[in-house]
Amino acid sequence: MPLLTQTTYFVSKARQKGEKMEIKRHIKYESHMNVREEKGVTYLAWPELEKLPGVIHGFSTRLGGVSQGIYASMNLSFTRGDEEACVRENYRRIAEAMGFSPEDIVTSDQTHTTNIRTVVWEDRGNGITKPRPYKDIDGMVTNVPGVVLATFYADCVPLYFVDPAKRAIGLSHSGWRGTAGRIGEVTVKKMKEEYASRPEDIYSAIGPSICQDCYEVSGDVIDAFCKTFEKKYWDRLFYSKEGGKYQLDLWEANRIILLDSGIREDHILMPGLCTCCNPDFLFSHRASKGKRGNLGAFLGLKKED
Numbered sequence: 001m002p003l004l005t006q007t008t009y010f011v012s013k014a015r016q017k018g019e020k021m022e023i024k025r026h027i028k029y030e031s032h033m034n035v036r037e038e039k040g041v042t043y044l045a046w047p048e049l050e051k052l053p054g055v056i057h058g059f060s061t062r063l064g065g066v067s068q069g070i071y072a073s074m075n076l077s078f079t080r081g082d083e084e085a086c087v088r089e090n091y092r093r094i095a096e097a098m099g100f101s102p103e104d105i106v107t108s109d110q111t112h113t114t115n116i117r118t119v120v121w122e123d124r125g126n127g128i129t130k131p132r133p134y135k136d137i138d139g140m141v142t143n144v145p146g147v148v149l150a151t152f153y154a155d156c157v158p159l160y161f162v163d164p165a166k167r168a169i170g171l172s173h174s175g176w177r178g179t180a181g182r183i184g185e186v187t188v189k190k191m192k193e194e195y196a197s198r199p200e201d202i203y204s205a206i207g208p209s210i211c212q213d214c215y216e217v218s219g220d221v222i223d224a225f226c227k228t229f230e231k232k233y234w235d236r237l238f239y240s241k242e243g244g245k246y247q248l249d250l251w252e253a254n255r256i257i258l259l260d261s262g263i264r265e266d267h268i269l270m271p272g273l274c275t276c277c278n279p280d281f282l283f284s285h286r287a288s289k290g291k292r293g294n295l296g297a298f299l300g301l302k303k304e305d
């Protein structure tokens, strides 16, 4: 069972000065994300990825935006009923905080597929400054500097990929369907095909998402996982409860998939943060019963000077 520890985080600029927010961290794994605060926006980042030159990355929190009510405050969804002007301002703020422009962003069209799009320069702005010319895209890869990939979350698992050797990146949305479809492995394959990436060079990170303690599922979900994962892994992935329900560990499932893809264990970074355990800090579909905005995962290669 994951260990939980409480961290008191002082929200100074993003909210009222001196206001305290408790953050529950899972310390089962060594690696975890750091809380960053830039220009009044609070976001999360892995220290290991920040050390890689030419890479921009981060994961948004609820703090530092202008949206109200169930969307408060950093909602990045244009399609969940929030005011468009607020979402646009939120994008301006998060981009400024992480060091890129809203025009650089290329967004996914997440429908729980394992479809991966190879993103090129002409895709910049898709879903932000212009409509997306594609549908059903849950993962993206690119090697184009100046492009920032963006995928969206409120409990599902973000997967980041950085190949510093071939200067290529990938970003994929892995909910239970994507995990059962092994989208992490599909993304690594795509990076091999497109950029000749070697799995042993790739750094991968599992972003903030629902933890096993919070993730109750029914038997049909477990059936899908039993088809995808060898029996030797089952005890690590889920346990059964009364009433035909199970608790499923999507973090461990994705970690196994990344290891199976050839990624080194010490190159796999864990979130240490659950969306559902921290519903004031992060949007959680389960904790809010669907009344929520979207968090954003961002990953890009810096423009060459």
Ligand SMILES: [Zn+2]
Pocket (backbone or CB within 6 Å): 210, 211, 212, 213, 214, 274, 275, 276, 277
């Ligand atoms: Zn949790």
